[in-house]
Amino acid sequence: MYRKIRAKIKEFERKIGKLILDKSKKENNIKFESIKKILFIRYDGKIGDYMVSSFVYREIKKQRPDIQIDVVGISKNESLFLKNKNVDNFFRLKKTKYRYLSPLGKKLKASNYDVLIDPTEVLKNKDLFFIRKINAKINYGYAKENYKIFNRNIEQNSDHMQVVYKKILESLGFRNIEISYDIPEDEDSDRKVTEYLKKHNVKGLIAVNLFGAGKTRKFNQEKSLELLKKLGESYPEYRMILLDSPRDREELNKVIEAADGILYYDKSETIFDSIAIIKKSEIVISPDTSIVHIGVGLNKKVTAFYSRNKENFDKWGIDEKNKVIRYDKDINEIDFNKENI
Structure with missing residues (x-):
């Protein structure tokens, strides 16, 4: 009331x-x-x-x-x-x-x-x-x-x-406009991330973001581990790295503790660190549109999670060359056994 x-x-x-x-x-x-x-x-x-x-x-x-x-x-x-x-x-x-x-x-x-x-x-x-x-x-x-x-x-x-x-x-009055994204970079972030990945002997990399802005766009611990297991089975030759989410670090730490062999760059401080990681990745997985669009802008293979809200997807979606997985009300409803990750 x-x-x-x-x-x-x-x-x-x-x-x-x-x-x-x-x-x-x-x-x-x-x-x-x-x-x-x-x-x-x-x-x-x-x-x-x-x-x-x-x-x-x-x-x-x-x-x-x-x-x-x-x-x-x-x-x-x-x-x-x-x-x-x-x-x-x-x-x-x-x-x-x-x-x-x-x-x-x-x-x-x-x-x-x-x-x-x-x-x-x-x-x-x-x-x-x-x-x-x-x-x-x-x-x-x-x-x-x-x-x-x-x-x-x-x-x-x-x-x-x-x-x-x-x-x-x-x-x-502007003409012949090129609409490709202009993704910003930071040399210091690039250098530190490169050193981190070299230290861990990373060859192929999958960048995974688990959290979107709203509560219904955040993977819970159980679903996060299910997703990481599915990715590990589908891409055994790749290493997975979790992207930072300052507002969700408590939940993120629980996932890191429960998962085996998952990388996490704990010195991440700004969005430029995530951009540097995505640059070094071949595949990007995310329910968050900022990470999704960074991946698209850097020409990565992107798997994105969107609700079935057509109006929102029309405005902020990505093109069909990428993978889009839709859900109804909550992202944790997704059945990964039925989805081709």
């Missing part, structure tokens, strides 16, 4: 906030050659989304190296953008609260951005507040048909998010 009441209050607050903050913005048909500064709002912090959209920054600079590309993000994706040679400035929000959004919005307004791009499908009042503060000439969104503040928009559709990003660039 409490949750239902709270949800209704939140919905009412959003409606009131939208009435106050979502004001019509003048249409601006800025010419391609006149675009000088673009700001991306990326404080959702989703690493998988970064990978899917990573080509955008490269393609802008390829055709218009003079355009300044800035990004607003949080600490979770900061290292990725700082490594991206095509991003000029990264502005980190400590927290997505009004007291942090307001001064940063005022600062960004002084930059006079030509284009602001925010592909987030669901906006909160504070997001509208922040976008109004920045006051770019063009506010470009996706699925923002019901928002007045966006004067350019790609209507909601079933296209993959790669295609959505491509359409945004095309409508701004």
